[in-house]
Amino acid sequence: MNIIRPYLRVVAGFFAGVCTWLAIVSLVQLDLSSVVIFLLFAAGLWYLAIGRPIRDHFARAKAENDALAARAQAGHEAFLAGDASAAFAPPPEPPAKRPIRKGVVAASLMAAALVLIGIIGDISDGLDDASSASPSSTTATPMPAVPSAAMPVAPAEPGPNAEQSSASASTPSAQVFMPSVTCMNLQAAQDTIQEAGVFFSRSQDATGKGRMQISDRNWVVVEQSPAPGIPIDEGDAMLSVVKHGEPGDCS
Structure with missing residues (x-):
């Protein structure tokens, strides 16, 4: 023993x-x-x-x-x-020290x-990345294009395909749509969103207690914003989560 x-x-x-x-x-x-x-x-x-x-x-x-x-x-x-x-x-000799095993x-x-x-x-x-908690700090705000004052631009006459060309110009070439991640654990939901093409997503405690999601696999997504099929960009996805075993955890 x-x-x-x-x-x-x-x-x-x-x-x-x-x-x-x-x-x-x-x-x-x-x-x-x-x-x-x-x-x-x-x-x-x-x-x-x-x-x-x-x-x-x-x-x-x-x-x-x-x-x-x-x-x-x-x-x-x-x-x-x-x-x-x-x-x-x-005096008696001191007892021998026990050998280190x-x-x-x-x-x-x-x-x-x-x-x-x-x-x-x-x-x-x-641990949630600080950049994912504040997407405004990582997503650059696009600056409106301002025509140069030195080069006046003549207004172009609207053609029959003007509305179609302007719509195609404003639409990004590689648009990402929000996948359906409800009832997944938080880690799987984040992985699914990343596979769709968006790296940063946010999460929040659905109970309103403000608890941090340290271990993502212990949390279940009960609500997502935006809905599936809506175009998203970095930081647009918000996942409301509860812990496994709590009411509403899809079990």
Whole structure:
């Protein structure tokens, strides 16, 4: 059991890190009940992972100090009784330090790396890009064309195809239409819109609580704007979402 116990503490530390990250995510999303649950699990797992070893270490250090104090008191009493040999006896050798187990260290580093990779992947998948939240900052406002004052332009006579040519000139050559993404998870909806030709789309909490969509796969699109088939540009798509398991999640 003493051989397996350090590895069990590594496993407890791994799940403690996961629960701590889930508590942070729930706090950002203002899900206070989940925050309390994850923090309770994290506290218990952290105690098993590092709290108990630290407590045992201090208990061993205290026992060693108490033994030295008792030996010093016994030597003092022996000296008062006239036994100088017991009073001036050399102190006992300190206990040997426990060797560092390389397997436990390697397992700890691997568990920490897995937690870190999961956190980075969760953030990269879930955090909304600042540019997608404010599309006006990334989409350049087209400036109206102003004819040059130095070169007067003679008005052209309207021909039979003037209206058709002006309509075709104002229509973009590669128009993107809003796909139907309702009842998809947010990540799949964003991927579908990107495949249609628009990179930036926005999302908002349909409940009005203002929660951030950190992990897109945990959210479901319940409403989209504009409707399917409407031409869109960068940042025009707005997706209203709720978390899986909440009312209206299409389940």
